[in-house]
Amino acid sequence: DPALAGPGGKIASTIYESFWGKVLLVVLFIAFLPLIILNTIKKKLAEKRARKDLAYMTRYSDVFDWLSLQQRFKDSFLRVHKGWANEDLSDASKWMTxxxxxxxxxxxxxxxxxxxxxxxxxxxxxxxxxxxxFQHKNHSDNHEGSKLVVSMTANMNDYLEHLKTGEVVEGSKKYKDVETIWMFTLEDGIWKVSAIEEVATLMSFVKAVKDMPPIESTVPTPMP
Structure with missing residues (x-):
């Protein structure tokens, strides 16, 4: 179900909320089950590689520590959505490029x-x-320009409401799990949101992982 809620511009799809939509979803799930399983395995392998690369990079800097990154990304997600809902991104601007x-x-x-x-x-x-x-860069030293793509799933609602009538013109008030793909770029030692994509782009990033050389070959192990 391609969906890009809130920030990013595309309203989360409601195609599978009706009875027949749910029936269609079950049919599609059964038909594409082998592909779903294969893609799930690929996603897990990509996640394992990203975690391994980040752990390796902690030898250079704490900005790659996954526990710290999770908190940073959570704060970014919530602050950007808050600014989006208030139609004022000034407070969230420091969290984005x-x-x-x-x-x-x-x-x-x-x-x-x-x-x-x-x-x-x-x-x-x-x-x-x-x-x-995870893609390592070193623009102007200090690993500037490094990028990290993450998948984030949130339980949320997402819809367009007419300002005068209050009518829902697109989307749904129903809360549901929505997955989106966020890209973060390291700028001045801080991870900032540089793109938000719909979940349909996930496999393109997963496939890109296999073409990346081992992190050890591009970033030598630092001297003790």
């Missing part, structure tokens, strides 16, 4: 406002944060 703030987020908010609608997205609980792909 300038490029992403200017060229992505504001475009959607201003466009919806001009159409007389507002995106309502309320996060009840952030359930999982899973590393998918």
């Amino acid at each position: 300038d490029w992403y703030l200017q060229n992505q987020q504001q475009v959607y908010l201003e466009n919806w406002k001009s159409q007389g609608v507002k995106n309502i997205c309320d996060v009840k609980k952030l359930k999982t944060i899973t590393p998918i792909l």
Whole structure:
């Protein structure tokens, strides 16, 4: 179910909420079960590789410590959604790269406002944060430009509401689990949101992992 709730611009799909939609979902699940299992295995292997690479990089810097990263990503997720719901990203701006703030987020908010609608997205609980792909860079030293792609699943609702009538014009008020793909970039020693993609892009990142050389061959083990 392709869905990109709140930040990112695409409203979470409601196609499987009806009775026949649920029937269709069961049919599709059965039909594509082998592929689902294969992709799940690939995702687990990608997660294992990302965790291993991050653990290796902690020899250089604590900015790669996964426990600290999880808290940073959780805070980023909640703060960006809060700013999005308030239609004011000024407080969340320090959690995002300038490029992403200017060229992505504001475009959607201003466009919806001009159409007389507002995106309502309320996060009840952030359930999982899973590393998918780590790419080391070293722009201007200190590992600047390094990127980390993570999958985040939250229980939330997401819909467009008409400002005057209060009518739901797209999406649903129903709370459900929504998975999105977030990319973080290391800037000035801080991990910032640089992209938010729908879950349909997940496997493209998973497939990219197999083409990446071992982290040890690109970042030599530091001297003791």
